[in-house]
Amino acid sequence: MLTIGSLQLANRIISAPMAGVTDRAFRDLAREFGCGLTFSEMISDMGLCYTQQRTLRLADVSEEDGPVAVQIFGSDPETMGRGAAILVGLGAAIIDINMGCPTPKIVKNREGAALLTDLHLARSIIREVKAAVSLPVTVKMRKGWHDDEHTYIELGGIAEEEGAAAVTLHPRSRSQFFSGQAEWSAIKILKQQLAIPVIGNGDIMSASDACRMLEETNCDAIMIGRGAMGNPFLFREAVALVEEGTIIEPATIEERIGIAIRHLDLACRYKGEMVGVREMRKHFSWYTRGMRGAARIRGDINRADSRDELVAAIMQLLGREGN
Ligand SMILES: Cc1cc2nc3c(=O)[nH]c(=O)nc-3n(C[C@H](O)[C@H](O)[C@H](O)COP(=O)(O)O)c2cc1C
Incomplete structure (x- = not known):
């Protein structure tokens, strides 16, 4: 059984945060198909602090009947902390901080993957969010900004020092966006380095990929994104194979x-x-x-x-x- 901070998860299969995809309807299905933890879409700290109705609707998980990690993005430690506190009232089970989004309109504001280039700021954000909530705080990151950078090692250490309850690594660089292959060996390195749980993410398209990532990297849980788009059955297949060693027939x-x-x-x-x-x-x-x-x-x-x-x-x- 995987524990993130005080939260016990039913299994090691996690649904990734995906803007425009993982809304409440998607999360309901992910849970129905056995997912141990679902993630919200990314939520703007400013949207929360300035009580934009659309942001509050997106962030409200209070009626859902399973734990939801709500992901916040921003670059100002103070508003990130205030935003995180608002998320507690909206039913979040975990507050996750986005340090991986590669989109130009996000990184130009020093948000998302831009935090990989300013670890001092990244540390301050984790510290403020941690101080603002008593829920588990987690960080989701990419490998580094450029292809040859391994910022995740230092950032993982910072997250742990600042009291994060787990980290997720999508081992592509910001420059790669979604090209090439996720470098799973980086997940293995991070796992060797940290005491807190490491969630592995990237290119899991089948239940056997999920097993392979767990075996190859020794990570504590796996997170599935694109593979579950139009295919929530992948959660059921991965839970069965990972947790019970059972192969489930593909959906008809x-x-x-x-x-x-x-x-x-x-x-x-x-x-x-x-x-x-x-x-x-x-x-x-x-x-x-x-x-x-x-x-x-x-x-x-x-x-x-x-x-x-x-x-x-x-x-x-x-x-x-x-x-
Ligand atoms: C349409 C789309 C939206 C995404 N939105 C987010 C997001 O809001 N926050 C985040 O941390 N990652 C986001 N991601 C990245 C995924 O969470 C995940 O890290 C990435 O897709 C790699 O995993 P996969 O190979 O299983 O898809 C998004 C990815 C896609 C394809």
């Missing part, structure tokens, strides 16, 4: 379509039909990836304006010969 076309519709209904319930449908179009493209006939219904998915139109689009794939 019927099940994939059924869960896509359930996901849509959850999104409509939480965000209203208009926003729910608009945001679910991309998820439907992911759910149908690789299905026979998927390319032909892509246009219907993108034109769908209502829940029923989106359902009708995907139902065209049911019962196709060879599915």
Whole structure:
């Protein structure tokens, strides 16, 4: 059993934070498929401190029935601390600090992966957030800014010294964005160096990848991002293989379509039909990836304006010969 600070997790499979993807509907499904911990999308410290309604809605996990690590991003230690305190009231189980986002509009504000280039500031942020909340505080980081940098070693040490309860490493540099391969050997090095739990992340696309990362790096838990987009079944498969050594049959076309519709209904319930449908179009493209006939219904998915139109689009794939 994995413990992060005072929080005991049911297993070692964690759903990654993904802006625009891991909203409440996604997290509900991730939990349904056995995930031990889910992450929110990244939340702006300024949005919290200036009580922007959209930010507060994004950050509110108080009604969810499993632990959610809520991720905050920013560059000012003081507002990061204040923002973190607000997240406690919104139901967070863990406060995670973003030190990995590579997007230009984030790093130009010295946020996200930019903190890899200013470890003094990174330390102050962890210290302020830690002082502001009594929940476990964690840090999610990349390997370094440039390809040949190994900043994670020093930053991991800083996080531990400042009382972080765990760190997650996505071992790509900021310059790489998502190109190349995640360098899992860096996760192994970090694990050897730290006493706090290390969560390994990057390029887990199957349950066997999850097992392989645990074996190769000795990390304490694994975090899955892109592999679960349109495929929450990966959580179920990874939990079964990692925790029980059991291989689960891949989801059938019927099940994939059924869960896509359930996901849509959850999104409509939480965000209203208009926003729910608009945001679910991309998820439907992911759910149908690789299905026979998927390319032909892509246009219907993108034109769908209502829940029923989106359902009708995907139902065209049911019962196709060879599915
Ligand atoms: C669409 C998208 C949005 C993301 N948003 C965030 C985010 O808000 N915070 C964060 O720390 N990482 C974010 N990430 C990075 C993932 O959490 C993860 O570290 C990365 O995708 C590598 O894991 P994977 O190979 O399993 O996808 C995002 C990734 C994607 C693809």
